[in-house]
Amino acid sequence: MNKVILEGYIVVPESDLEIVKKELISHIQLTREEFGCEKFNVSQDKNNICRFNVYEEFSNKEAFAYHQQRVKSSHWGKVTKNVERHYQIFEQG
Numbered sequence: 001m002n003k004v005i006l007e008g009y010i011v012v013p014e015s016d017l018e019i020v021k022k023e024l025i026s027h028i029q030l031t032r033e034e035f036g037c038e039k040f041n042v043s044q045d046k047n048n049i050c051r052f053n054v055y056e057e058f059s060n061k062e063a064f065a066y067h068q069q070r071v072k073s074s075h076w077g078k079v080t081k082n083v084e085r086h087y088q089i090f091e092q093g
Contacts, residue, residue: 002093003038004064006056011084014050019079024052027076031056034070036063054087061091 012020024042031040036059045051058064071077 001060002091004056004058004061004089005092006054006064006087006089008085008087009045009051009053010080010086012050012052012080013082016079016082017050020052020083023076023079027071027074030070030074030076031067034063034067036060037067064089 021044028040028042031037037056038059039055039057041053041055043053045053056064056067058067
């Protein structure tokens with residue numbers, strides 16, 4: 001079964017920066033606890049405080065799909081509704 005990898009970044013509007021940073025702690029913890037999550041890293045860019053680099057690995061398509069669905073209905077999904085997402089998603093295996 002192929003692993004699913006998401007790599008890229010998000011750009012947070014400056015007006016949402018504090019709430020996104022606050023909620024990010026919980027979002028990372030909840031995601032890392034999901035079945036099938038192998039790696040989940042989100043880090044604020046050193047040169048642009050509004051950019052956060054994202055790297056995710058899930059064991060298979062089902063685990064990745066579950067994560068995507070959970071996020072849409074989560075508090076994280078609500079506080080990041082204005083965020084620009086720039087991702088590449090691919091399978092490895």
